[in-house]
Amino acid sequence: MKSLEELKEIRDKYRDEIQIRKKDSGKEHIHKAHVMVCTGTGCVSSGARDVVDEFNEELGSRNLKDEVKVVGTGCHGLCERGPLVIVYPEGTFYSEITRDDVAEIVEEHIIDGEIVERLLYEDKSGKKIAGYSDIDFYKQQKRIALKNCGKIDPESIEEYFAEGGYEALGKVINELSPGEVIEMVKDSGLRGRGGGGFPTGLKWSFAAEAPGDKKYVICNADEGDPGAFMDRSVLEGDPHGIIEGMVISAYAIGADEGYIYVRAEYPLAVKRLKKAIKDAEEYGILGDNIYGSDFSFKLHVKEGAGAFVCGEETALMESIEGNRGMPTPRPPYPATKGLWGKPTNINNVETLVNVPYIILEGPEKFAEVGTEGSKGTKVFALTGKVNNTGLVEIAMGTTLREIIFDIGGGVQGGKEFKAVQTGGPSGGCVPKEHLDLSIDYESLLDVGAMMGSGGMVVMDEDTCMVDVARFFLDFTQSESCGKCTPCRIGTKRMLQILERITQGDGQEGDIDLLLELGDRIKETSLCGLGQTAPNPVLSTIKFFRDEYEAHINDNVCPTGSCDDLALPYWIDKDICIGCTACVNECPVDAISGERKEPHVIDEDVCISCGACAEICPVDAIFQK
Structure with a gap:
C-alpha cells in the first residue's frame, strides 16, 4: 500500500506526461x-x-x-x-x-x-x-461527469492520478468526518441522476443514521433504456471516477463493502471496471486501511443478465443476492433494510461520478451550475432523427431547442422536428411547442415527461406517435417481471389496444380506455417500472390525440408509418416522364404504363412503401 505522499509523487510524474494534452501548457513534453x-x-x-x-x-x-x-x-x-x-x-x-x-x-x-x-x-x-x-457539438456543453471521458486512458490509474484522481478521497479521509461529507453533498444540491431526482445527500444521511454493524453501497449501472448509453460511456471512459465516488459514499455512511451492478451486455465496461478495481487495490485505494486510516472498503462487480426491471433498486438487490430480479414492497427502504437485510445506499453511475468534483471543487461551485431546483449538469444520450447523435452533458436549465439544434445540429434531412422522447420508455414525448422548455426535473414532469436516466430520442415529421407509444409499451410490457397484476395485465391490455389501433382495428372508446388503464397502472403498480410504463401513451395522447383519432375514426396513419393504414401513392400525370424507374423499383408490381407515357399506381396493390417516390427523378409521385 502506498502512502498519500507517494501517490502525489506519482500524480506529479504523470501530470508532466500528459501536459501535452493541455492547451498552452508551456512545458517541455516527454x-x-x-x-x-x-x-x-x-x-x-x-x-x-x-x-x-x-x-x-x-x-x-x-x-x-x-x-x-x-x-x-x-x-x-x-x-x-x-x-x-x-x-x-x-x-x-x-x-x-x-x-x-x-x-x-x-x-x-x-x-x-x-x-x-x-x-x-x-x-x-x-x-x-x-x-x-x-x-458546435462541444461548445455549449459543460462537462463535469464526463470531464475525463476522451481525455485520459481509462485503463491507466496513473493518468487518473494525473487529473487529480483520488485526491478527493484523500481529502475526505484525512480532513473530513462522515457527517461533513454528507453536508457537502447536501449543500451541492446534487440529486439522483438515475431518474427519480431524490436529493443525494439526504439519501446518504438516511443510510448513515440507520443502525447496523454492516452496511453496503451499490452503484446501479444496469442501464437498459432503448437508445441510452450514458452510464456505459462513463463506465468505459472513467471507471476510477465511479470507484472514487463509491468509496467516498461508503466512508460517509459507514459501509465497508460495495457492488457495482452492471449488465453483462457491456463487456468493455466490465473489463475496464475489473482492471480499475485491481489497480486500485494494488495502490491501496481499495482494501484495508485506505490511506493509512482505519477505514477499509472492498468492491465487487456483479454482472446482471439484462433485465430492465433490475434497474429498480429492490429488484437489483434481489439479483445480487442470487434471487430472481423482482421488486419488493417499500417500506422498508434500502437505507434501513437493503442488501441481505443490511442498511444500503444505492446511487447510479452519473450521480457517483459527480461526487469527487463536489469534494475537490466545493459544493458551491457545483451549485453555481443549473437551476434553483436542479443543480449541476445532466448527461444525455442524444439519438434518433438528429444530425449529431452522441453523448452530451449540459447545464441544467438548457432548453430542448439548444440541445437538439445547437448541439445536435438539427433534424436529419432538413425535416421538421416533431417531438422528443425524454426519460426512455418510462418518460414521455415532448412536442415542438415545448422546444424552449428548460431541462430540469420539475419542468419535464409538468409536461408529462421526466428526466429519467438521460435517454433523448428525437423524432421528425414522418414519425407516427401512436406507433412510438406502441414501441415503448411493447418494451416495458415484455420487461415486466409479472409480480404485480396492474403491470403484468394492465400493460398487456394497453399494448393489445395500441396494436389494434396501428393495424386499423381501432374502436370508439379506445382512447378513453387507454387513459383509464394508464392512470390505474400508475397508481397501483408495485415498482417504478409499472408506475411509469403508461407515460409514453399518456403523453402522446395528450399532445397528439388527433393522430389517434385519425387511426381510429378515419382508418388512416397520417405519416404512413403503420403499414396497415398507410396512405396510398399516386402519380401526377402532368409531371411523370414515363422513365419506368418506379416500375422497376416497385416490390409488388403495383405500377403500370408505357415508356415515355404517364404511369399509374394500382391502389389496391400498393403497399405504401414509398420506394417509387424515393427513386422518381422528377418528383412526380405523392402520397394521398
Whole structure:
C-alpha cells in the first residue's frame, strides 16, 4: 500500500506526461505528440481498434514509437462521426477515421506538421473545423461527469492520478468526518441522476443514521433504456471516477463493502471496471486501511443478465443476492433494510461520478451550475432523427431547442422536428411547442415527461406517435417481471389496444380506455417500472390525440408509418416522364404504363412503401 505522499509523487510524474494534452501548457513534453483514439463501444464498432493497431504499426515502422504515444480513450461523445482521433499538442480533431487514413496522418501531420484537411470535422454548412473546442457539438456543453471521458486512458490509474484522481478521497479521509461529507453533498444540491431526482445527500444521511454493524453501497449501472448509453460511456471512459465516488459514499455512511451492478451486455465496461478495481487495490485505494486510516472498503462487480426491471433498486438487490430480479414492497427502504437485510445506499453511475468534483471543487461551485431546483449538469444520450447523435452533458436549465439544434445540429434531412422522447420508455414525448422548455426535473414532469436516466430520442415529421407509444409499451410490457397484476395485465391490455389501433382495428372508446388503464397502472403498480410504463401513451395522447383519432375514426396513419393504414401513392400525370424507374423499383408490381407515357399506381396493390417516390427523378409521385 502506498502512502498519500507517494501517490502525489506519482500524480506529479504523470501530470508532466500528459501536459501535452493541455492547451498552452508551456512545458517541455516527454513525447513529440499524443494520438488519442476513441475506443468507446461506439467507435470500436466502427473499427477504432484497427485504427489503434495501424497507428502503432505505422509509428513502429518509422521508429517513432518513443516520440509519439498512442492512447485509447473513452467516448468523446460525437458518436455520429466516429472513429474519432485527436492529435496533440495541436488538439486537431479528425473524424470518421479508418486504418487507411493513418499513414497520411503520420506522414503529413506528425512528421511534416501539416493538418490533413480532408479528414477534419465538417459542420452542416460544409466548414472544416480543426479545433476540438471550436466544434458546435462541444461548445455549449459543460462537462463535469464526463470531464475525463476522451481525455485520459481509462485503463491507466496513473493518468487518473494525473487529473487529480483520488485526491478527493484523500481529502475526505484525512480532513473530513462522515457527517461533513454528507453536508457537502447536501449543500451541492446534487440529486439522483438515475431518474427519480431524490436529493443525494439526504439519501446518504438516511443510510448513515440507520443502525447496523454492516452496511453496503451499490452503484446501479444496469442501464437498459432503448437508445441510452450514458452510464456505459462513463463506465468505459472513467471507471476510477465511479470507484472514487463509491468509496467516498461508503466512508460517509459507514459501509465497508460495495457492488457495482452492471449488465453483462457491456463487456468493455466490465473489463475496464475489473482492471480499475485491481489497480486500485494494488495502490491501496481499495482494501484495508485506505490511506493509512482505519477505514477499509472492498468492491465487487456483479454482472446482471439484462433485465430492465433490475434497474429498480429492490429488484437489483434481489439479483445480487442470487434471487430472481423482482421488486419488493417499500417500506422498508434500502437505507434501513437493503442488501441481505443490511442498511444500503444505492446511487447510479452519473450521480457517483459527480461526487469527487463536489469534494475537490466545493459544493458551491457545483451549485453555481443549473437551476434553483436542479443543480449541476445532466448527461444525455442524444439519438434518433438528429444530425449529431452522441453523448452530451449540459447545464441544467438548457432548453430542448439548444440541445437538439445547437448541439445536435438539427433534424436529419432538413425535416421538421416533431417531438422528443425524454426519460426512455418510462418518460414521455415532448412536442415542438415545448422546444424552449428548460431541462430540469420539475419542468419535464409538468409536461408529462421526466428526466429519467438521460435517454433523448428525437423524432421528425414522418414519425407516427401512436406507433412510438406502441414501441415503448411493447418494451416495458415484455420487461415486466409479472409480480404485480396492474403491470403484468394492465400493460398487456394497453399494448393489445395500441396494436389494434396501428393495424386499423381501432374502436370508439379506445382512447378513453387507454387513459383509464394508464392512470390505474400508475397508481397501483408495485415498482417504478409499472408506475411509469403508461407515460409514453399518456403523453402522446395528450399532445397528439388527433393522430389517434385519425387511426381510429378515419382508418388512416397520417405519416404512413403503420403499414396497415398507410396512405396510398399516386402519380401526377402532368409531371411523370414515363422513365419506368418506379416500375422497376416497385416490390409488388403495383405500377403500370408505357415508356415515355404517364404511369399509374394500382391502389389496391400498393403497399405504401414509398420506394417509387424515393427513386422518381422528377418528383412526380405523392402520397394521398
